[in-house]
Amino acid sequence: MEQPVVEMKGMVKRFGSLTAVDRVDFTLQKGTIHALLGENGAGKSTLMNLLAGLYQPDEGKIRINGEAAVIHSPRDAYDRKIGMVHQHFMLIPKLTVAENIILGLQTRSSPLLNIKDASGQIRELSQRFGIQADPDALVEELTSGEQQRVEILKMLYRNADILILDEPTAVLTPQEVSSLFQVLRKMAGQGFSIILITHKLEEVLSLCDTVDILRDGKKIDSRPASESDRNSLARMMVGREVLLEYDRLSGEQGETVLETKGISAKGSDGRDLLQDISLQVRAGEILGVAGVSGNGQSELAKTCAGLRRADSGSILCSGRDITGTSIAQRIRLGISYIPDDRHALGMFPGMGVADNLVVKQHDRPPFSRRGFRRESAIHSSADKLIDSYNIRTTSRDTSMRSLSGGNQQKAVLARELSVSPQVIIADQPTRGLDVGAIEYIHQLLLEHRRRNAAVLLISTELDEILNLSDRIIVMYAGRITYTCDTDSADIEQIGLAMAGELQ
Amino acid sequence: MWEVLASTTFVIGLLQAALRTATPLLLAGIGELYGERSGILNIGLEGIMLIGCLFGFMTANMTGVPALGILAGGAAGIVIALIHGVLSISLGVSQVVSGVGINILCTGLSLTIYRAVFGASYSDLPRAPGMTPVQIPLLSDLPVIGTLLFSQLPLVYIAFALVPVTWFVLYRSELGLKIRACGEHPMAAETVGIHVARIRYLCVVITGFLTGIGGTFLSLGLLNFFRDNMTAGRGWIAIAVVIFGRWKPTGIMGAALVFGLASAFQMRLQAIGIDVPYQFLLMIPYVLTMLILIVTYGRSAGPAALGKPFIKEQ
Numbered sequence: 028m029e030q031p032v033v034e035m036k037g038m039v040k041r042f043g044s045l046t047a048v049d050r051v052d053f054t055l056q057k058g059t060i061h062a063l064l065g066e067n068g069a070g071k072s073t074l075m076n077l078l079a080g081l082y083q084p085d086e087g088k089i090r091i092n093g094e095a096a097v098i099h100s101p102r103d104a105y106d107r108k109i110g111m112v113h114q115h116f117m118l119i120p121k122l123t124v125a126e127n128i129i130l131g132l133q134t135r136s137s138p139l140l141n142i143k144d145a146s147g148q149i150r151e152l153s154q155r156f157g158i159q160a161d162p163d164a165l166v167e168e169l170t171s172g173e174q175q176r177v178e179i180l181k182m183l184y185r186n187a188d189i190l191i192l193d194e195p196t197a198v199l200t201p202q203e204v205s206s207l208f209q210v211l212r213k214m215a216g217q218g219f220s221i222i223l224i225t226h227k228l229e230e231v232l233s234l235c236d237t238v239d240i241l242r243d244g245k246k247i248d249s250r251p252a253s254e255s256d257r258n259s260l261a262r263m264m265v266g267r268e269v270l271l272e273y274d275r276l277s278g279e280q281g282e283t284v285l286e287t288k289g290i291s292a293k294g295s296d297g298r299d300l301l302q303d304i305s306l307q308v309r310a311g312e313i314l315g316v317a318g319v320s321g322n323g324q325s326e327l328a329k330t331c332a333g334l335r336r337a338d339s340g341s342i343l344c345s346g347r348d349i350t351g352t353s354i355a356q357r358i359r360l361g362i363s364y365i366p367d368d369r370h371a372l373g374m375f376p377g378m379g380v381a382d383n384l385v386v387k388q389h390d391r392p393p394f395s396r397r398g399f400r401r402e403s404a405i406h407s408s409a410d411k412l413i414d415s416y417n418i419r420t421t422s423r424d425t426s427m428r429s430l431s432g433g434n435q436q437k438a439v440l441a442r443e444l445s446v447s448p449q450v451i452i453a454d455q456p457t458r459g460l461d462v463g464a465i466e467y468i469h470q471l472l473l474e475h476r477r478r479n480a481a482v483l484l485i486s487t488e489l490d491e492i493l494n495l496s497d498r499i500i501v502m503y504a505g506r507i508t509y510t511c512d513t514d515s516a517d518i519e520q521i522g523l524a525m526a527g528e529l530q
Numbered sequence: 531m532w533e534v535l536a537s538t539t540f541v542i543g544l545l546q547a548a549l550r551t552a553t554p555l556l557l558a559g560i561g562e563l564y565g566e567r568s569g570i571l572n573i574g575l576e577g578i579m580l581i582g583c584l585f586g587f588m589t590a591n592m593t594g595v596p597a598l599g600i601l602a603g604g605a606a607g608i609v610i611a612l613i614h615g616v617l618s619i620s621l622g623v624s625q626v627v628s629g630v631g632i633n634i635l636c637t638g639l640s641l642t643i644y645r646a647v648f649g650a651s652y653s654d655l656p657r658a659p660g661m662t663p664v665q666i667p668l669l670s671d672l673p674v675i676g677t678l679l680f681s682q683l684p685l686v687y688i689a690f691a692l693v694p695v696t697w698f699v700l701y702r703s704e705l706g707l708k709i710r711a712c713g714e715h716p717m718a719a720e721t722v723g724i725h726v727a728r729i730r731y732l733c734v735v736i737t738g739f740l741t742g743i744g745g746t747f748l749s750l751g752l753l754n755f756f757r758d759n760m761t762a763g764r765g766w767i768a769i770a771v772v773i774f775g776r777w778k779p780t781g782i783m784g785a786a787l788v789f790g791l792a793s794a795f796q797m798r799l800q801a802i803g804i805d806v807p808y809q810f811l812l813m814i815p816y817v818l819t820m821l822i823l824i825v826t827y828g829r830s831a832g833p834a835a836l837g838k839p840f841i842k843e844q
Contacts, residue, residue: 081721081842102723117718119711120834130711131722138703181722 030093032057032189032220033078033109038087040073047073049244050086055189060211060221062231062252064264065241066461067432071224072114074241075191079111080104091189102131110187112178114194114224120167124160125149128181145184152183158210171198171319172526175207190214193224200319201489201522208234226264228257240264265462280497281310282345284481285362285450290330290340292505300326301337302505308450308481313472315496315513316485319525323505324485325367328454331483332364333357334372344450358387361449365439365456367485369432373439376428380420381409383427384442416441417467433464440471451475454485469495489521503527534802538674544794546678549686550752552790554579554744556689558768559775559782560696561740566772567700568733569713569726571837572614573629576765577636578738579745582607584640586746587756588647590658599658600685600746607742608735610636615734619727622839633765641758660754661685683751685743692740696779709733713833716840726840741765763816770819774826777833785822792818 033055040048048070055061063071076082078089080098089096091107098104104111118127129145146162153160158176166174175195182190192211196204211221211234223235231238231252238255240247240263247263261269285308292301301323308314316324329335331342333354341350344360352360366372374383385394385405393404409423418437420430427435436456444451453472457465472495476482486492492499499516501509501524509524511517523529534540558575565572572578586603590596610632617628648656661683670680700706708729711719716726748764749756767789774788775781796811804811 079721100723100725101721105723111721113721117715117721119714119718121714122707122710126707130707131719131724133704138705140702140704140707 029057031055031090032092034090034093035074035078036088036090038074038077038089039085040070040077040082041085047244048077048084051241051244051246053239053246054249055220055222056237057220058215058218059236060215060223060234062235062238063222063224063241064226064228064231064238064260066226066264067459068243068461069241069264070244071241072193073244075111075193075222075224078104078109079191080109081111105185105187107189108187109189109191110182110185111191112175112182112193112195114197116171116174116178118166118174118177120165122166123162124164124166124169124177124180125162127166127177128162128184132185149180149184152180156180156183156210156214171321172200172203175199179210188218189220189222191222191224194226195223196225196227196230197487198319200525201518202526202528228260231255231260232257242266261462269462269466280312281479283307284310284345285331285483286343286346287327287331288341288343290327290337290342292326292330292335292337299505301330304340304505304507306500306507308483310449310481311476311479312498313476313482313484313496315492315499316483316502317489317492317499317521317525318487318502320487322502322525324487324502325454326505327502328364328367328452328483328485331450331452332362334364361446363443363446363448363451365443365451365453367454367458369435369439374427374435377426379424379426380413380418380430380438381405381423383438384409384412387442387446412438412441412445416445433460436460436464436468440468444471444475447478448475448480451480451482452485453482455487456484457486457488457491489518501525540798542674542678544791544798546682547794547797548787548790549678549682550790551793552786553683553686553689553751554747554764555768555771555789556783556786557685557692557744557747558741558765559771559786560689560692560779561737561744562768562772563696563775563777563779563782564709564733564740565737566777566836567713567833568709568730569716569833569835569838569840570615570618570730570734570737571625571629572611572734572737573626573769574610574614574632574636574765575629575737575741575768576761576763577633578607578610578741579748579761579765579768580640580759581610581636582742582745583749583760584644584745584756585742587658587749588643590660590750591656594659596659596661596750599750600661600743603746603750604739604742607738607740607745609738611734611738611741612731614738615731618839619730619734622841625837625839637759644756644758655755657754658750658756660750683747685747685751689744690783693779693783700779705729710833713835716835720842726842741768744768767815767819770823773832774822776826788822789815789818 031054035053038048038051051074053074065071073082077084080101080103089098096107125142125146128149134141149162158180160176160180166177195207199207215221223230225231235252238252239249242264287304287306289303289305290301291303294300304327306314318324326335330337333352341348343349344362349357349360370376385408388394394401406423413420413423416437418441419434427438457468472482472484484495493513493516496513498512500507501521503525504527508527508529509521520529558579562572562575582603585606586599589602590599614628614632617623618625663681664684666680670676700710708724711724712726712729719726745761748760771782771785771789774785792815796814799811800808
């Protein structure tokens with residue numbers, strides 16, 4: 028067998044009392060695409076950050092091309108031709124593509140910037156690998172797919188031949204995914220070695236040569252992708268059998284509950300965030316909103332929930348115009364909102380679980396009497412919710428901050444859903460959660476659909492939308508670019524609509 | 531009165547005073563620009579300036595050489611700024627808390643040191659040799675602008691020369707790109723091999739040095755003695771100048787000149803004896819600061835990572 032390009036032996040990385048990577052071995056062969064499969068928090072990114080020089084290992088040895096290597100910094104990693112494209116792009120929005128690509132590189136000749144030469148080289152690279160990018164464009168004006176191409180070029184510019192990609196498809200449309208895969212295959216054919224961090228089974232099966240499965244910081248298995256299948260991979264990743272598809276059970280749909288009529292909104296910079304959005308969600312229906320993140324979906328959710336105002340158009344709840352009403356009034360009308368960023372909007376991290384659970388109703392009976400809290404009612408309700416929503420916490424007074432992401436989200440859902448809302452606006456309710464929690468939240472949403480709630484479900488995971496929704500709309504640049512029933516959904520068309528290329 | 535205001539001598543005198551009043555604001559403002567562009571907000575400017583003012587005065591008083599005083603003021607500024615650096619860069623302390631602490635520390639420190647060295651007597655005010663104007667050959671002979679622009683104190687030239695120099699550093703050098711990257715997205719800077727902490731320390735030192743020098747301009751340039759709280763809010767105005775100047779060297783120069791002009795104008799109005807209580811005139815530059823901040827703050831966007839602690843491996 029050939030000399031491996033990367034050999035990691037007995038890698039350990041601890042953060043405080045948490046062992047994020049626990050004695051993991053990893054071997055990468057030249058010219059292959061190697062998947063690291065695992066759930067959020069399984070240690071995939073941490074392991075690769077050790078290779079990219081961002082973290083220092085507590086234990087373990089790394090060999091690059093057979094040579095022992097100590098990687099203290101990202102610069103050391105570049106010297107060893109290792110480049111990493113992070114899940115959250117490491118690009119500076121206010122700089123141009125070329126500035127971002129040459130950033131941090133020392134030219135030996137002079138301390139001055141030489142953008143012109145760099146731009147020429149970038150154009151050359153972009154032609155050679157078929158990766159489109161304009162060196163003079165400002166990064167903040169690029170789509171996330173374009174930004175990813177800049178990240179890849181940045182690594183190529185640094186002569187990396189070992190490329191690590193952390194969840195690269197999360198921000199792409201289906202078409203962009205297939206063109207990325209083409210580029211990666213081409214690169215592997217030219218001798219580049221590629222590591223793909225992912226939690227998506229299809230990517231492992233369709234693109235990769237080898238797959239390593241990580242769970243809770245430990246390596247479970249390493250095997251050729253050709254000898255794997257969806258079910259066995261999912262089982263190793265999660266540690267038990269998982270439901271990969273749901274019975275949606277077509278139910279009876281009632282009257283329109285939530286309706287928007289031509290709402291438009293502009294951002295503070297004058298950009299159009301929402302343009303003429305008209306949609307209806309009926310009782311007992313889940314309307315899925317697909318799209319690449321940042322195309323107005325969150326603004327739509329916030330506008331319906333009352334967190335931001337529309338510049339024009341109206342919003343109706345059961346036929347009643349609620350365009351100008353306050354958030355408190357909308358809550359009383361039975362509108363629940365599950366925000367996409369639970370840390371910023373969904374919870375009070377320093378407050379206890381019980382206080383977080385009661386916060387929407389803390390000022391009315393039975394939780395309040397003459398302006399004073401009724402602890403007994405608050406406690407018994409909290410205990411009931413903690414039990415029925417299976418929130419794992421040491422006590423009802425434990426601060427939200429110390430719960431795991433999945434349990435925080437369950438608490439948010441308990442607060443929002445326990446009031447039996449008429450309308451549920453769920454903005455990326457499963458983002459960043461493990462498969463078990465995702466499954467649980469999906470079941471909850473389906474349960475409320477059966478209860479005849481109207482659900483507006485926003486997700487950037489197309490599979491989630493396809494699995495749960497009755498109808499689908501696609502948003503691009505603040506507009507609705509596609510509408511269909513899930514049963515007649517055409518993935519190709521949805522992908523084009525997500526990229527704004529559907530006429 | 532209007533005739534006095536319109537006379538050439540009044541206008542030239544006013545503009546000359548405006549340049550001088552703008553100089554400490556410009557020095558501290560450019561200094562703060564380096565810090566803020568790298569992501570470090572230093573609201574301890576007022577305190578640093580006061581310490582620079584005192585140490586510049588003391589050194590010049592003892593050695594008799596104003597140039598040494600200026601350097602000593604800059605060095606004292608660096609020392610104080612480094613406290614802010616250690617707290618906010620290495621320890622990740624809130625930059626607002628650290629800055630407020632520095633202001634309180636420096637106010638007390640300057641009073642104590644001054645009294646310990648010169649005593650508390652007010653009858654015999656210690657003085658220091660001040661800077662003397664430097665005539666630029668030929669140019670200073672030009673009518674009107676000769677006296678206005680080319681026979682100024684050396685720090686005035688330095689302050690205004692720093693404007694194009696800083697522009698060049700920020701936008702045309704590798705160092706400048708690194709500084710801007712650290713202020714926008716330190717994690718991204720770190721991943722491309724930039725030592726964010728190192729760049730930020732460098733910028734903090736530049737802030738301290740230029741702000742300290744700006745302080746010496748008060749006790750060795752505008753006046754030749756030191757008194758308690760001599761900076762009188764100029765450090766705060768310098769922070770406002772950075773915001774008003776939209777984090778750009780030329781903008782900061784313009785903003786410093788506007789404030790310089792306002793201060794100079796109110797002093798002249800007092801001198802010619804206008805029938806308004808002088809306290810109101812004194813307020814003009816400060817009220818202007820508030821008004822301009824109200825009008826401009828919402829629209830201007832500073833560096834994205836300004837004021838946020840950055841700790842690796844988190």
